[in-house]
Amino acid sequence: MRYVKWAFWAMIFVIFGSFLHYTLPQHDVVRIVGTYQERQDLNDWTSMFWSQPDDQSGTLASRDVQFIQSVRPNGRPMVYRNEDTGWRWPPYFKFDTASLQTEADDLKSNAEVPKWAVITHYGWRNELISIFPNAVGIRPVEGPDVTIIPWFNIFFFVFLGLVALLLWRMWAQFRERAIDPVLTDAGEVWDSVDARADAARDRAKGVFGRINAWLATWRRKPRR
Amino acid sequence: MGQGTGAAMIGFLRLLVFWSAFAAIAYWSLLIYSRSVRREALEKQWDADPPEGATDAMRRAFIEEGMSAYEGSLRRKLLWGVVVLPFLAIGTLLYLVNYA
Numbered sequence: 001m002r003y004v005k006w007a008f009w010a011m012i013f014v015i016f017g018s019f020l021h022y023t024l025p026q027h028d029v030v031r032i033v034g035t036y037q038e039r040q041d042l043n044d045w046t047s048m049f050w051s052q053p054d055d056q057s058g059t060l061a062s063r064d065v066q067f068i069q070s071v072r073p074n075g076r077p078m079v080y081r082n083e084d085t086g087w088r089w090p091p092y093f094k095f096d097t098a099s100l101q102t103e104a105d106d107l108k109s110n111a112e113v114p115k116w117a118v119i120t121h122y123g124w125r126n127e128l129i130s131i132f133p134n135a136v137g138i139r140p141v142e143g144p145d146v147t148i149i150p151w152f153n154i155f156f157f158v159f160l161g162l163v164a165l166l167l168w169r170m171w172a173q174f175r176e177r178a179i180d181p182v183l184t185d186a187g188e189v190w191d192s193v194d195a196r197a198d199a200a201r202d203r204a205k206g207v208f209g210r211i212n213a214w215l216a217t218w219r220r221k222p223r224r
Numbered sequence: 225m226g227q228g229t230g231a232a233m234i235g236f237l238r239l240l241v242f243w244s245a246f247a248a249i250a251y252w253s254l255l256i257y258s259r260s261v262r263r264e265a266l267e268k269q270w271d272a273d274p275p276e277g278a279t280d281a282m283r284r285a286f287i288e289e290g291m292s293a294y295e296g297s298l299r300r301k302l303l304w305g306v307v308v309l310p311f312l313a314i315g316t317l318l319y320l321v322n323y324a
Contacts, residue, residue, distance in 0.1 A: 087235035096322040170257045177260050
């Protein structure tokens with residue numbers, strides 16, 4: 001039973017953790033090497049890893065998506081998609097896809113004369129199912145080893161902690177003020193009901209006792 | 225990208241509807257919680273130092289008076305922040321992501 005409990009909490013932790021890891025912004029230092037636009041088929045389950053930038057895109061089987069190609073300081077490639085999130089999930093309210101693509105084009109460089117940039121993005125890159133993180137911001141930086149402080153995430157987790165604390169306090173208050181008194185009352189009421197029932201049963205043996213006995217003959221007998 | 229402002233407005237309305245539902249729940253549960261905390265504080269305040277010959281009716285009147293004072297207080301009005309602040313947050317995010 002203990003293992004079931006652990007497994008349950010581990011599962012909750014993994015699901016919630018992956019959800020946050022996918023949704024919260026992350027920063028990569030990269031060198032932009034190119035941008036391209038490609039038609040994407042979006043009618044299988046992986047469509048949940050792509051945006052629905054407008055209302056018709058929910059029903060489209062394929063549409064054009066812009067991409068940003070980059071190389072990280074360790075020499076490995078990283079490709080981002082560049083799509084509006086619009087008013088939908090995740091709540092980045094990104095509408096400036098075209099501008100972002102232009103900024104990325106402007107920062108293009110080669111390995112000989114590198115220009116470094118920080119790309120803010122959310123999402124995962126997975127080659128097997130062809131999914132890409134969505135770039136939401138880009139800014140030039142001095143070199144590949146800049147220190148980036150994730151202010152938004154710090155603020156977010158502090159806020160999440162405060163909300164959890166508040167919910168816990170609300171629940172404790174509700175229990176103390178609304179549930180516990182009722183339980184105490186119910187306990188007292190139960191005792192008095194019990195006492196009265198005993199007295200009533202003795203009184204009612206005459207009339208109700210006979211009716212009950214008759215009703216009992218219609219009830220199904222417990223199986224042996 | 226290739227979307228008219230019409231589609232953007234529908235998306236915004238959808239967000240507005242979902243958020244209103246959520247904000248209403250958040251606001252009412254916070255209000256209930258906040259009232260409950262205030263009432264408990266008033267009860268404790270009375271019980272800690274009840275005046276001479278205090279009756280149950282006097283206690284009730286004291287608490288009700290405190291509660292009606294609370295209903296007009298700034299703290300009570302600040303609860304509307306739950307509804308208002310997210311719109312400020314959305315506005316800030318919208319600016320930072322698209323225009324900053």
